[in-house]
Amino acid sequence: MLSVLLNFALASNAGAIHDVIPLLIIVLPFSSFLICALLGYKLKKGAGLLSLLLVGSSSLLCLWVFVDVIVSGKGNGELIQGCWMTIHVGSKEAPFVIPLGYLIDPLTSIMLFVVGFVGWWIMLYSIGYMDGDPRYHRYFAYMSLFMASMLGLVLSNNFVMLYICWELVGLCSYLLIGFWYERETAMRACKKAFIVTRLGDTGFALGIFILVSMFGSVAFYPLDGVNGIFTSIGRATEGKENMLALAVMLLFCGAVGKSAQFPLHVWLPDAMEGPTPVSALIHAATMVAAGVYMVARCFVLFDANGKLNLFGGLIVLSPAHIVALIGSFTAFMAATVALVQTDIKRILAYSTISQLGYMMMALGVGAYSAGTFHLVTHAFFKALLFLCAGSVIHAMGTNEIFEMGGLKSVMPITFATYLIGMGALAGIPPLSGFWSKDEILTHAFVHSKPIWLIGEVTAFLTALYMTRQLCIVFLGSPRNPEAHPHESPPVMLLPLVVLSVGAAVGGLIGTPWMNLYASFIIHGMASAGAHHKPPTAIMFFSIAVSLLGVLCGYLLYGARHIPNHSEDPLRKLLGNLYSFLEAKWHMDWYEGKATRRVFFSLVSFCRRFDLGVVDGFVNLVGWAVAYLFAQLHRFFDLYVVDGFINGLAFITGVCGDMLRRIQTGFIRHYMLFVLMGFVFLLIVSIWRIVVLGHP
Amino acid sequence: MVSSMMHYLILSAMLFSIGIYGILTRRNAIAILMCIELMLNAVNLNFVAIGAHLTPNQITGQLFAAFVITVAAAEACIGFALIIAIYRNFEKVSVDDINIMRW
Numbered sequence: 001m002l003s004v005l006l007n008f009a010l011a012s013n014a015g016a017i018h019d020v021i022p023l024l025i026i027v028l029p030f031s032s033f034l035i036c037a038l039l040g041y042k043l044k045k046g047a048g049l050l051s052l053l054l055v056g057s058s059s060l061l062c063l064w065v066f067v068d069v070i071v072s073g074k075g076n077g078e079l080i081q082g083c084w085m086t087i088h089v090g091s092k093e094a095p096f097v098i099p100l101g102y103l104i105d106p107l108t109s110i111m112l113f114v115v116g117f118v119g120w121w122i123m124l125y126s127i128g129y130m131d132g133d134p135r136y137h138r139y140f141a142y143m144s145l146f147m148a149s150m151l152g153l154v155l156s157n158n159f160v161m162l163y164i165c166w167e168l169v170g171l172c173s174y175l176l177i178g179f180w181y182e183r184e185t186a187m188r189a190c191k192k193a194f195i196v197t198r199l200g201d202t203g204f205a206l207g208i209f210i211l212v213s214m215f216g217s218v219a220f221y222p223l224d225g226v227n228g229i230f231t232s233i234g235r236a237t238e239g240k241e242n243m244l245a246l247a248v249m250l251l252f253c254g255a256v257g258k259s260a261q262f263p264l265h266v267w268l269p270d271a272m273e274g275p276t277p278v279s280a281l282i283h284a285a286t287m288v289a290a291g292v293y294m295v296a297r298c299f300v301l302f303d304a305n306g307k308l309n310l311f312g313g314l315i316v317l318s319p320a321h322i323v324a325l326i327g328s329f330t331a332f333m334a335a336t337v338a339l340v341q342t343d344i345k346r347i348l349a350y351s352t353i354s355q356l357g358y359m360m361m362a363l364g365v366g367a368y369s370a371g372t373f374h375l376v377t378h379a380f381f382k383a384l385l386f387l388c389a390g391s392v393i394h395a396m397g398t399n400e401i402f403e404m405g406g407l408k409s410v411m412p413i414t415f416a417t418y419l420i421g422m423g424a425l426a427g428i429p430p431l432s433g434f435w436s437k438d439e440i441l442t443h444a445f446v447h448s449k450p451i452w453l454i455g456e457v458t459a460f461l462t463a464l465y466m467t468r469q470l471c472i473v474f475l476g477s478p479r480n481p482e483a484h485p486h487e488s489p490p491v492m493l494l495p496l497v498v499l500s501v502g503a504a505v506g507g508l509i510g511t512p513w514m515n516l517y518a519s520f521i522i523h524g525m526a527s528a529g530a531h532h533k534p535p536t537a538i539m540f541f542s543i544a545v546s547l548l549g550v551l552c553g554y555l556l557y558g559a560r561h562i563p564n565h566s567e568d569p570l571r572k573l574l575g576n577l578y579s580f581l582e583a584k585w586h587m588d589w590y591e592g593k594a595t596r597r598v599f600f601s602l603v604s605f606c607r608r609f610d611l612g613v614v615d616g617f618v619n620l621v622g623w624a625v626a627y628l629f630a631q632l633h634r635f636f637d638l639y640v641v642d643g644f645i646n647g648l649a650f651i652t653g654v655c656g657d658m659l660r661r662i663q664t665g666f667i668r669h670y671m672l673f674v675l676m677g678f679v680f681l682l683i684v685s686i687w688r689i690v691v692l693g694h695p
Numbered sequence: 696m697v698s699s700m701m702h703y704l705i706l707s708a709m710l711f712s713i714g715i716y717g718i719l720t721r722r723n724a725i726a727i728l729m730c731i732e733l734m735l736n737a738v739n740l741n742f743v744a745i746g747a748h749l750t751p752n753q754i755t756g757q758l759f760a761a762f763v764i765t766v767a768a769a770e771a772c773i774g775f776a777l778i779i780a781i782y783r784n785f786e787k788v789s790v791d792d793i794n795i796m797r798w
Contacts, residue, residue: 663796663797664794664797665794665795665796665797666790666791666794666797667718667727667790668718668719668790668791671715671718671719672719675715675719
């Protein structure tokens with residue numbers, strides 16, 4: 001069936017992207033989800049291989065689309081669009097069409113490649129990591145569903161499909177964080193993630209509603225006569241700058257929730273309760289990047305002349321400013337918290353928040369290419385780091401870095417790949433993270449000095465905490481004599497090696513001297529075309545900052561043995577600040593308190609309202625209806641049913657009363673009756689003989 | 696001697712009518728019983744006459760008459776027993792006064 005479809009696609013439109021290909025990209029993982037979910041208990045081990053195969057074919061198609069876009073040079077100005085299905089809503093006079101279809105431009109193609117490629121290798125890694133889990137098939141069902149919805153999110157050509165897939169990846173995230181739901185913490189974490197992101201998603205939905213009311217369309221670009229939002233900004237928003245800015249800010253709310261930006265970042269560290277490959281794929285490489293992707297996709301909206309006039313024009317904010325501010329603050333805040341964490345995955349989680357902040361910052365300062373480039377490189381090296389962490393956790397059976405140590409000699413391959421990932425994240429040239437981060441910082445420097453400064457400080461902190469983690473986990477001597485770590489199986493090491501190659505050389509496509517990436521991605525983005533010639537001094541400054549961070553980290557942690565967490569040299573250095581950071585800026589506490597104050601009182605009000613007014617009304621109506629029917633029933637029973645029976649008895653009684661009067665007690669009378677009967681019969685017989693001629 | 700069917704039937708009808716008249720008019724229970732006997736014998740006469748007329752070589756009519764006489768004897772026996780029992784309770788045999796079995 002599939003091969004027939006493929007042949008059809010190839011034959012009918014050789015070399016070009018056919019409508020069927022993007023559909024297959026989504027349908028293949030989705031069918032894997034269905035099969036694993038429905039028949040997984042029979043397939044057992046086969047579930048993993050099956051989903052690997054189906055997702056793999058989908059990934060190959062992604063790769064093909066990517067290569068096709070590069071080679072054919074399509075997507076430069078003209079978009080590859082198609083529509084699978086149109087939904088007609090609204091009336092005849094005011095038709096409203098939702099074209100469910102796909103949109104392929106350079107951004108989509110590179111995202112397809114990243115999601116498909118990184119996703120597949122992480123699924124391969126999962127085969128080893130999840131081995132022996134009682135819910136093995138369910139894991140792969142969820143992962144397949146995630147791949148399907150993430151690819152759908154990337155491919156979607158309208159806000160409706162984007163939103164549906166957006167919620168679907170959120171659902172997968174929820175399911176996978178709570179995958180080991182026997183653990184109380186996992187159970188709480190998945191609820192937290194779902195609810196916190198829902199806050200942002202509500203804003204996202206409202207933003208879409210406003211856009212629909214402004215543009216009368218949900219499609220990004222014009223297609224089959226449907227108006228495109230991005231191409232009609234000037235006309236539709238004339239004089240509605242406030243409204244546009246509000247819509248864009250609401251869209252950004254969604255991104256803040258999904259991409260774990262301040263103040264909705266609190267769910268991401270807790271999300272580390274899920275299996276480590278999930279953290280790698282969903283909470284580092286792809287899903288959390290969906291927010292960044294969405295901002296990049298709607299970049300023209302953020303870049304448009306929307307202005308938020310607050311307090312009668314006293315404060316004028318453009319959405320892009322807010323994006324940059326929130327991004328840079330998140331980057332800095334998360335990096336400081338990562339500095340003092342002791343859970344290997346939580347460090348990486350805060351690092352992810354910080355890097356996502358970088359991406360938002362880049363998009364906020366108008367560096368479309370740099371932001372998405374960092375998204376791509378980050379996907380590689382952060383997935384790599386998480387998988388390495390998974391490998392370490394697999395070997396040690398704990399997440400606490402202060403129970404590890406000296407793993408370098410036991411796990412050489414993991415160490416080597418971790419080193420590459422760490423270098424990429426810390427921004428050591430020529431690893432991939434360096435180039436993308438450098439591009440962001442260069443743009444930030446041109447755009448706004450304070451933001452650039454925050455970026456550089458964050459870069460220093462990043463190098464510092466990554467070196468701290470590396471030194472404590474891999475260098476020195478083992479802290480726990482009872483642990484017997486071992487290198488992971490090849491099925492887990494292979495993805496590490498592949499991803500580390502990507503993390504190492506991936507950045508070379510975007511060097512300042514020959515920025516292939518930027519020229520690829522920026523086509524058709526006129527507003528993002530401003531390409532600054534990078535001051536080389538900035539670059540060398542960044543390198544120096546990163547190296548300084550690594551050096552500080554090594555001096556603090558690598559030079560001497562630190563037996564446990566309380567001996568952390570930073571504790572002495574930072575004093576009270578250390579506990580402040582350890583408490584994550586007290587943000588969980590404040591947000592928890594705010595939640596209790598605001599939401600709980602709201603909830604208790606709602607409860608009282610529900611119990612008193614709603615329930616009261618419902619009960620009243622119920623009581624009234626029941627009473628009415630009971631009365632009706634009573635009347636029927638009393639007067640119809642009983643009346644019938646009583647009437648019958650009455651008639652019988654009357655008849656009996658009348659008839660009994662012939663019982664006189666005189667034999668004479670009885671005989672008379674007999675005689676009368678006899679005479680009557682006699683008359684009838686005679687009559688018959690006379691009239692009919694026979695008896 | 697002209698003795699056709701008609702003479703027998705007329706005699707029988709007269710006897711029967713006298714019986715019915717007696718039943719309807721007499722107050723004495725014994726007289727009523729006697730009237731019943733009269734009616735039964737009217738029927739017997741009919742049986743014998745019609746039997747002799749229709750099947751002269753057989754005795755079906757006479758046989759029925761014999762049965763009726765037997766049953767009438769039994770009936771008279773029970774009837775007199777009842778009348779004696781009533782007499783013991785009411786000290787009279789007038790049916791007009793014995794009317795407690797009424798509504």
